[in-house]
Structures are given as C-alpha cells and as structure tokens.
Amino acid sequence: MASMAVIAGGAVITGTFCEESPEDPNGLLPEYSAEEVAKNNGENGNPIWMSYGGYIYDVSRFVYNHPGGTEKIMMAAGGSIEPFWYLYRQHFASDLPMQLMDSMLIGRLKESDQDEIDKHMETLMEDDPYAREPTRHEALVVHSDTPMNAEVPAPLITESYLTPAELFYIRHHHPVPYLSQKEASEYDVVIDLSAMGKGSIKISIDDLKKMPKTDVVATLQCSGNRRGGFNEVKRTSGTAWGQGAVSTAKWGGVRLSDLLKFAGLEDALKAQEQDGMEHIRFHSLDGMMASIGIEKAMNPYGDCLLAYEMNDEPLPRDHGFPLRVIVPGYAAVRNVKWVKRIEVAQTEAEGAWQRGLNYKTLPPSVTDAKTINLDKMPSMTEVSLFSGITNTQIQRVGKEAVIVKASGWAWAGGGRNIVRVDLTGDDGKSWTTAAITKGGDQRFGRAWAWVFWEADVPATVASDGTVHLACKAVDLAFNVQPEKCDHTWNVRGLGNNAWYRMKVQV
Numbered sequence: 001m002a003s004m005a006v007i008a009g010g011a012v013i014t015g016t017f018c019e020e021s022p023e024d025p026n027g028l029l030p031e032y033s034a035e036e037v038a039k040n041n042g043e044n045g046n047p048i049w050m051s052y053g054g055y056i057y058d059v060s061r062f063v064y065n066h067p068g069g070t071e072k073i074m075m076a077a078g079g080s081i082e083p084f085w086y087l088y089r090q091h092f093a094s095d096l097p098m099q100l101m102d103s104m105l106i107g108r109l110k111e112s113d114q115d116e117i118d119k120h121m122e123t124l125m126e127d128d129p130y131a132r133e134p135t136r137h138e139a140l141v142v143h144s145d146t147p148m149n150a151e152v153p154a155p156l157i158t159e160s161y162l163t164p165a166e167l168f169y170i171r172h173h174h175p176v177p178y179l180s181q182k183e184a185s186e187y188d189v190v191i192d193l194s195a196m197g198k199g200s201i202k203i204s205i206d207d208l209k210k211m212p213k214t215d216v217v218a219t220l221q222c223s224g225n226r227r228g229g230f231n232e233v234k235r236t237s238g239t240a241w242g243q244g245a246v247s248t249a250k251w252g253g254v255r256l257s258d259l260l261k262f263a264g265l266e267d268a269l270k271a272q273e274q275d276g277m278e279h280i281r282f283h284s285l286d287g288m289m290a291s292i293g294i295e296k297a298m299n300p301y302g303d304c305l306l307a308y309e310m311n312d313e314p315l316p317r318d319h320g321f322p323l324r325v326i327v328p329g330y331a332a333v334r335n336v337k338w339v340k341r342i343e344v345a346q347t348e349a350e351g352a353w354q355r356g357l358n359y360k361t362l363p364p365s366v367t368d369a370k371t372i373n374l375d376k377m378p379s380m381t382e383v384s385l386f387s388g389i390t391n392t393q394i395q396r397v398g399k400e401a402v403i404v405k406a407s408g409w410a411w412a413g414g415g416r417n418i419v420r421v422d423l424t425g426d427d428g429k430s431w432t433t434a435a436i437t438k439g440g441d442q443r444f445g446r447a448w449a450w451v452f453w454e455a456d457v458p459a460t461v462a463s464d465g466t467v468h469l470a471c472k473a474v475d476l477a478f479n480v481q482p483e484k485c486d487h488t489w490n491v492r493g494l495g496n497n498a499w500y501r502m503k504v505q506v
Helices: 034-039 070-076 082-087 096-102 111-124 181-185 227-231 256-263 268-273 294-298
Strands: 049-052 055-058 105-109 141-145 148-151 188-192 200-204 214-221 246-255 279-284 289-293 305-310 324-326 339-345 385-396 401-412 418-424 435-438 451-460 466-475 500-505
Touching (some): 034 049, 034 111, 049 111, 070 082, 188 256, 200 256, 246 256, 256 294, 256 339, 268 294, 289 294, 324 339, 385 466, 385 500, 401 418, 418 451, 451 466
Antiparallel strands (some): 055 105, 141 148, 188 200, 214 246, 246 305, 279 289, 279 339, 305 324, 385 401, 401 451, 418 466, 435 451
16 A cells, blocks of 8 residues: 555545545535536636645635645645645645645545546655655654654654754755765856856856865754644644754855855855845755845854755755755754755745745734735744753652753853743742753854753752642743743744643652
C-alpha cells in the first residue's frame, strides 16, 4: 500500500491518520460536477469551492485563516484538494483540518468526476516526493514525517551545549531537496542586485570557501515552540510542539555582509536611504521565500552567515545542504535552508512565510484573520525570551518539603544575554536563582546562543504527591517571561514564552 491512499468512498489514509467521509446518510446534499466547482474559484465575485474525497466545500471565509497562507490554499480554488494534501501531508497529522472542513460542507461531487481525481492520484502516487528523505535519529519525537517535523526529547536538549546534528530539531514545510553528486559539486548561489541596477552574480561553493570564513554559535528555535501550552488555553493551528523545537550549533560560512559587498552592495546606508533598498530576500530550492531587513544583514555585529558547515562538518540535508542562511537572534524561519538565490529588494519577500498568516502574531481576541489587515502586521523576526526545565532529581527533606535539583536552558533573541534564571517550587512565593553553567561568557549584545543552568529548588509537596516547578528567565534588557500565556495566546500559536512549568512526582 502507498504511504497515502485515496479511497473512492472519500476516506484518506496515512500511516497515522484516517478520516471518514462526512455524514450524509439520507443523500440530501446537492450534487455538483467538477465543471461547476471550477466556476467557483473566487474570481469575478464568485465563492471559493474545493472538492475532497467526493465532497464539496465552500472555503470562501476560511482562506484568510489558512495556516499556510492564502496563496497556498488558493492553488486548489475551483479544483480538488487531494494533489496538494498529498504534498502537504501535515494535514493528516491531526483531526483539525477535517473538523474545520465539516462546517464548510455544501455538497457532493459527481461520482464520475471523483473517479477521475482518484485515477490522477494513483498516477501521482507512483512518484512519491518523499521517497528520498534522509534517515533520522530514532530518539527524535516525530510530530509528522511527511514533511518531517520532529523535536528533541527534553532530557537530551541540555545533554550537549552544541546539539549533535542528528539530534537537532527538524522543521520542514516540504520534502527535503535532493541533489545528485554532480548537482552538489556544481552548486552555486545567485546574488541578485538587479533592483539596484547592478545585475546579479553567481558564486560557487568552492569560491565561497575561498572567502574569509566565520564561525558563529547560534541557537535556532521554531516560532511555534511550546505551542502545546497555548492549546491548553484554546486550540491553535499548527504542530503542537513541546519545548524541544530548539537547538544550538556552531555554524561556519561567509558573512552575509561580506558576500553582499563582494556582489556590489558597497554602501548599504546609501542603498537604503537613497534607493529604498530595505530588505534582503532569500529563495530556497523548496520554494520557500523569506527576508530580513538590510540593517540586520549588513550589520558587522549582526553575525549573519551564508553557512556551509554545521559543527565543523558539511551541512546535513535536513539542515540546509549545501547552503543555508544563519540569522542569529531571529526566528528560525528567517534562517532559510537550501538557499539558491539572495536578492536585495525594496519590499519584503513574497509568499506565505513572510507576508501571510503563518508567522504573524495576532492579538488574543482575533480568531478570524479576515477582520484585520495582515499587510500592516509585521512578521516574526527578532524573538523574545525563553527557558525550559529538562532534568529534575528529588531529594526529600521532609513530608511536605523537598529539594529539587533542576537543570535546563534559557535563550533570548536579538543577542540579548541571559542575566538570570529564577525558579520556584511553591507557585512564586519564593524564588531560587540558578547558576549559569554554560554560555554565560558570551559578548554583551551578541549572545546568539542559549545558556545552561542548574539550581537546587526548595519545593512544597502537593496533596497528590507531586511538586510543581516553574522557571523564568531575565535578559540583558531586564525583560522577564510572563507568568501565564492566556494573554499572549494567538491563533497561530507563535512565541509562547510563559513561565515553563513542570509537575514532578516525588
């Protein structure tokens, strides 16, 4: 059996998910042909219809709230969803997509038209885009495998200051690009300054390695890390990460500022103020596009890289081989993998990952993106302040009190150093300041990597025989993590940085 099979009755089956057909026992839903569906593609004031598994859905209002962005979902407007879900298989990782679609059900697709879709899918499945995925470490906690989204188990997060490449968390939107040996050896990157009237150049990896090399130790964290905590307040859309979508590596490559200067961007300030060049765009082999401000890219203290090494080895495929961008202190989505083109531009990158809902933090009161202007909301770049507890050991000192030996990590975006990590075992009545054991000697304002900490925390034993621990970090600007996440909840589940809480059995 293929990794995904489309059944004529409407069920879609993967290795981990099976969604039955919608309920219509009396056959009361109206029937439409594929031709009728095609007319409702959102153009000329028409609604937006799509078919799936023999049923038809009016998604006109939902397109604005699609987690993957309006642009992506509109690819299926007036047609069938099956070919797109075959590529974007994260739709099968939970029941949320079908729950949402149930409320949009308007009819049945003519059976002969669904038969044609099924035949097309049988042909499509003969060439699986995920057939050449890399082998992953069995210790990773997998949320979805096509595309791969996997986090580091809590006890392993702080086992090594530099996360081994095979244990580095994985966040993909598409299949991992595959390059033949010949393609890899001939790979080059385009530096495009055509918006400035200077054309573009191609630079091979061999030529990149002849340029001055820089190493930067930087932590990357998925913007949705700890989304599972938000789901305890109200359900969000996206992978329900724990705390393990965060890792640290030593990245080796060429400074992005040096590369852009080499290509002809000699005076970034002039280019910005006189020519309106505000953004550096990155284009990936997998079709993803993202961008950062020219100030960050060209700042000699910003330490942005075009990297070809990870922990002194060539980049693994899962982490960007052969080239990726490293933007220290920013959301990991800006650290684009498999980079093929770098572009100086007046406007930010096109696409869902920069301009769509994906990486925009809406107010807690907003659950319908149609009610706001996304263009006026910034996408995630520099991130906030985070921490987590990874290991605990109980030392009993009495019936109602214990000492908990705890350890964990903390990290702030923007290069802001961690100045303190505080822990409580009695819901904030008393606090213990942890000892920073690793990472505390980073340069002020350029602390791109996490710190590790340890503490002996007095804790009260609850009636159920557990202790409740919480940690919060303080950064160089004396920002502090909020106690709860209910007032920072957002529909996309981005940036949860409330106190990290853990219940430990005594």
